Amino acid sequence: MKNLRMQQEMTDRGRLEIRVNARIQARPVSGARVTVSYTGDPQNVIEELITDGDGRTETLDLATPPLEYSLEPNVNQPYSEYTVKVEAEGYEPVEVTGSELLSGEQSVQQVDLEPAEGAAFADVTIPDHTLFGEYPTKIPESEIKPTGESGEIVLSRVVIPEYVVVHDGAPTDSTARDYYVRYRDYIKNVACSEIYATWPDAAIRANILAIMSFTLNRVYTEWYRNKGYDFTITSSTAYDHKWIYGRNIFDSISLVVDEIFADYLSRPNVKQPILTQYCDGNRVSCPNWMSQWGSKNLADQGYSTIQILRNYYGDNMYINTAEEISGIPSSWPGYDLTIGSSGNKVLQIQEQLNVIAEVYSSIPTVYENGYFDEETQDAVEAFQRLFGLPVSGIVDYPTWYKIQSIYVAVTRIAELQ
Template sequence: MKKMDTNQVDNGKLQVQVSSLPQNHPIDQASVSISYTGDPQNILEELTTDNNGRTPVVELPAPPIDYSMAPNENQPYSEYTIKVNASGHEPVEISGCQLLPDSTAIQPVQLNPETPENPFMDIAIAAHTLYYEYPPKIPEDEIKPVDETGEIVLSRVVIPEFVVVHDGAPGDPTAANYYERYRDYIKNVASSEIYATWPDATIRANILAIMSFTLNRVYTEWYRNKGNDFTITSSTAYDHKWIHGRNYFDSISQIVDEMFSNYLSRPNVRQPILTQYCDGNRVTCPNWMAQWGSKYLGDQGYSTIQILRNYYGQDMYINTAEEVSGVPASWPGYNLDIGASGPKVSQIQDQLNAIAAVYSSIPTTNQDGTFTENTQHTVQAFQSLFGLPASGIIDYPTWYKIQDIYVAVTRIAELT
């Protein structure tokens, strides 16, 4: 039996981000209290959200960083309970928010409007897969047959807007289904499966494996072809660990935003590869990626593709999806910077102004189709608020982040 370590010698950072359901708009002046999950009555921080729905970033105690650098009997993260109250909304309590040392944890909180039908929401975040013993993955073929009669297969690889997560084993009829935006789903899984303290190349390799596995489920309509109404499950025996309501980590979030349209391929195989993996400590998995092993390779300076090929073979390569679903317009194929002009600039200015109407720390920009210093300042404010490098240049990650936030704030999601 593993044990909770009380020797909190390092610090991690935490920010709570509060928004409303179903509009996804930030909630100003929400009251947020933070306490140890083991001592919920002892309030450590009392915070208030700003007009962007964000609390200040606070430093809180965390275990020694060494605990997350090798398999350890001591819990490598501290756990906090977060209580959120806002006028006109039902309160939420989240217990078990995980904080790693030298990392910034982001805890999203979505509040329902206050009605008799919306009860108090209590979310308990389950333990991390590398600390708690979950069922090991049941092996499957990494390439699915697509020539069976009645097989449902997409004609091309598309990044979905949503995935439907069945929160349990495939055959569990009592498990709830959750509609999750694709990038949010990947951030949740990566934060549940690996540690944000690991080397950058290791994090990227694991995120690519998670995305490729997920897109294989999407592309082959694996569960829907079996008569189910979901995309993927939260069971480690069948898929990845996804934890309802959990926090994610800023470093993982940035990498997902940069790489979200990528997946892993083999020559002459159209579908994304079902890249299976295991922890490599409690469970061994020849020909799959070992999570702890990938960490040690990252320590030795292996690149992302070298880590992946070490486990999956030299014929594995990184591919890019042909289409991103649910966005108003596709990436123009080049960066937008000062001096750029045309309909793509005009569209992005319109989208930034719509976002600025909701997030007041972002200044509006001229909507004239010309990328000026005025537009650059707006882009920099957007990048700073949403965790991107504040270059003022609309590169690939920034373009799709603008699309993502624009859709979130201008359309009430039909699936919530």
């Protein structure tokens, strides 16, 4: 009955793209067969697709509930759920159940395939969003951890890690799996699990900053490792944030994370990122923490990102930037690379784009001469288009670090071959 009512209420539209990679090498899988159906009615196939040379499907236009369902606390489910099944020669089939789609938003569902070994197909289930489902409330903690005890703080400065290790359960649950997740991918996953991509930009940014600062506090203080655990953070809402294995990512959230991923929240004379706790503010009240729904309402009233954060955490809360970003070949030069730019930084980008083009066929190769010409601009535009960045042909801050990230992934593919 629920699924029938949901289909009757799906009056709006959203967009879904499926990306298929081989898990071991992270190489895009072309020619994979993809079927999409409503979750709850998986036998009724809506679309059948084949991935291209970059492991991508065409973008689908699919039904969603009305936009207003995600703009106010609501008993009605604000997102539609789709089941995505992927089959490819030489790989085990994978079925993802519950891929979420919101009105007016573009979603990317990544599916990672394992080599065929005769086992049954993998089944990935995406549970309810935290603003709609029932999850444990956060156990309050001090926002600043003590630093006086020997060994309490391991790091001397704030560093953006390449990976975090996510324990998919409560800290004491020894049966829960640990996952190595790229930091930016982790933040995108949590943000898509904790807030709605339909919210105003200022609210999305405020919540992402709170999520990143909380996470970096766990990294900086080695919180769980100092307690004898081998992971960085958990997926339990009682202790940390909700991270969901295999969930889809919304473009509007992904773009913001790519822009501000090195930022965190700080207070004067405090080295560590602040453990910025929050709650939904509707079913759960949390004085002195940020209210997720409240942040959305403040953004509707015209509050800026920093005004939202200071409304909840106080006027002495500031946005800071990490001193170091791990796992990249070279740091942002501090200026955009565009037509007419020249030098070693341009040469480096050209070399990296050519390595990436060996794996992603839609990116043209360029002449490596250290001069940013129209050929280089075309390659940058193709890269931006493929990886969901604004297509400008300019290597700005988000594009620079996205190229670094993909280049590292691609060179590791080469090492595995």
